[in-house]
Amino acid sequence: MSSRRILAHPGLVVGLTATAGFALLALVSLFWTPYPIGEVSIARRFALPSAEHWLGTDQLGRDMLSLVMSGTLTSFTVGSMAVVIGVGIGVPLGLAAAIYGGLVEWLVLRFSDLTFAFPAVVIAILIATLMGPGASNAIIAIGIFNVPVFAQVARGGTLTVSTLDFVGAARLAGLSRIGIAWRHLLPNIMSLIIVQGTIQLSLGILAEAGLSYIGLGTQPPETSLGLMLRDAQSLFLIHPSLSLVPGLAIVIIVIALNIAGDGLRDVLDPRLRSRRRADAAR
């Protein structure tokens, strides 16, 4: 993907820049936050935004900016680990389904149907009940939900690519099915997976916020954007900014990821690209 094609797409630039900005904030929080996130000070609670506290303080006097930075880190970590689980298990399953067909394909598709039949939150509640609440269990719950999504995307992409002649040529060249999958199929469906990855990342961040909000995700003293919302809800009428700050952060991150995903689809998706080229050739 050339840098010119990225720059030619304003949505992609905006989406990627905003996402990168939040990711950077999150990474910085690993080493430094304006105030330690555990620093409680009743004396300065409910402070309005000021030069010392850019986004004010919460009901325990903690710095909101520090909390948002740290919470974003948790959200991104949970979301991206869940994507890693989804890609790691789903893509091989989807490839296998497309390549072997028959019973393998039937099993993968029925497993997908089964997983899709239960909303992520139901699975998460189940897992949290069995294994206890916490960020890592949230990752597993969201990850399980991601598996069939990536399996379906990988299967669809593979079926399309397999009809192309170079796959036939590879079979004639004596490559094994796994060799063909690795050398010819996977590289050609990678762009589909990357696009789906950004969308699942945004869904994962939303799901993490939802799980934390109902108390099944991240547990104090760690923080996440969903947890901040939960802490702020009882004070919403008196101190709306405590809810607005994490809420807006979630909204902006999710929108940014979706714009970036749409843009990546335009730039990467070989089907769209070939259509554009065909138009240009006319």
Added chain:
Amino acid sequence: MPLVEIQGLTISFGGQLALEGLSLAIQKGERFGIIGESGSGKSLTGLAIAGLLPEAADASGVVLLDGEPLPEDEKAMARLRGQRIGMVFQEPMTALNPLMRVGDQIEEALALTQADADISNLLQEVGLESGHARRFPHQLSGGQRQRVMIAMALANAPDLMIADEPTSALDVITQRTVLDLIRHICDRRQMTLIFISHDMRAVAALCDRVAVLRAGKLIETGPVANVLRAPASPYTQELVAATRMIPRQDGPHETGEVLLEIDGLGRAFQQGGFLAWRQPTLLAVDDVSFLVRRGECLALVGPSGCGKTTLARMIVGLDTASSGQMRLEGTAYHGSDLPPLLRADISLVFQDPFGSFNPRLTVGQSIGEPLRLLPRLATGEHEQRLVDAIVSVGLDPAMLSRYPHEFSGGQRQRLAIARALVTRPKLLVLDEPVSALDVSVRADVLDLLARLQQQFGLTYVIISHDLDMVAAMADRVLVMEKGRIVEEGTPAALFAQPRHPLTKALMAARLPDLAA
């Protein structure tokens, strides 16, 4: 006053010129051909006349319809298209909605106009029966789908029909009938036709006047008789020369012992459907037997769907026969069970040079892939084989490190031939090796194939529906219909005195030579 007048039309995409200063005038009632190879801007011209240019296009210049410039406003343009212009596209498979009965689709086209036509008349006019209206696109053949497209284009009783490669996706016999149909309709309705094609013989058979485009520029224009029969520009001369395939004059190739035996081969496909077991199985290949001798060039011809590609796929080992067997130098196999060591002896060249290379691998990686079949090859030898293969097809070894998208169609087909040669096979199966290529490079690729056969003593099995190409290449021809071989002979004997009705039909469908 001309019906369509184009003045100084220039179209570019992001600064890249696609069409440069084109000026044309098309008279009322005339059948006008636009000839060009890929990238010549011929389709773009058609889209510009219909006001359908892609959004990314920067256009300048004027298109006048009946002396009036095309309206800027999209709504007015759509109304104009609906009332005066009909369009037929190349791919009848994708131009129709797969979920709607074709009758409903024609009805929809009718509803947009005030013209007093009805569906059964339209269907009759394009040679379909009224029963066809109740069918879905997938229940019709390619030729029937193209007829439906034409019926839809006629629904608004247009003054102008723009047909963009309407017959390129069809086989010879269907192509001829669709061309004849278009001509009759134009005559009957006094309709103006713009026929866009790369096929000079189709244009010559159908059109009165013609324009030749190359890389966005008008090369020459005039009556068909002048331009195609006595071309002025060197480029048109080259194109015309390329369409003329000279039947082989030299004697048949020297043939040796039997290389490949096909013995009672059959391939049945289970047909889908709700009650799959109730459906009869489809016999794509039905009890086919023949011999291929070392050093000969055998051609398999037949209309689309006759099973010739399925047969080729079984020979090379991409598909497995459901009955019968094949023997390569005495070793029996049924298709996919071809032993790896013998796989190096058979290669396949695919039809579409654009789909046959993985866009993410360098050309060298793709060409070297079949060398896995020869595990005992030394490392240095590997490199040498690649260089030998690419040099033998007339390309530069430096190209091995480049990617497929950097090459033209003709170059890619050369590369595909290089890949097929890299294991030094005995038998090459060529599935329509030139039909996806521009006319001007077809002859080059065929010359290359003939030279390679001489040089390496190769045996060819060519799959094609192009009788002229077959006459130029083959020693022996097998004609296939519905999975069976119906006639066999040398090209000269077969084409001089065809016996089977299908062979006769194929011969009759040949478009007249340009010189005629």
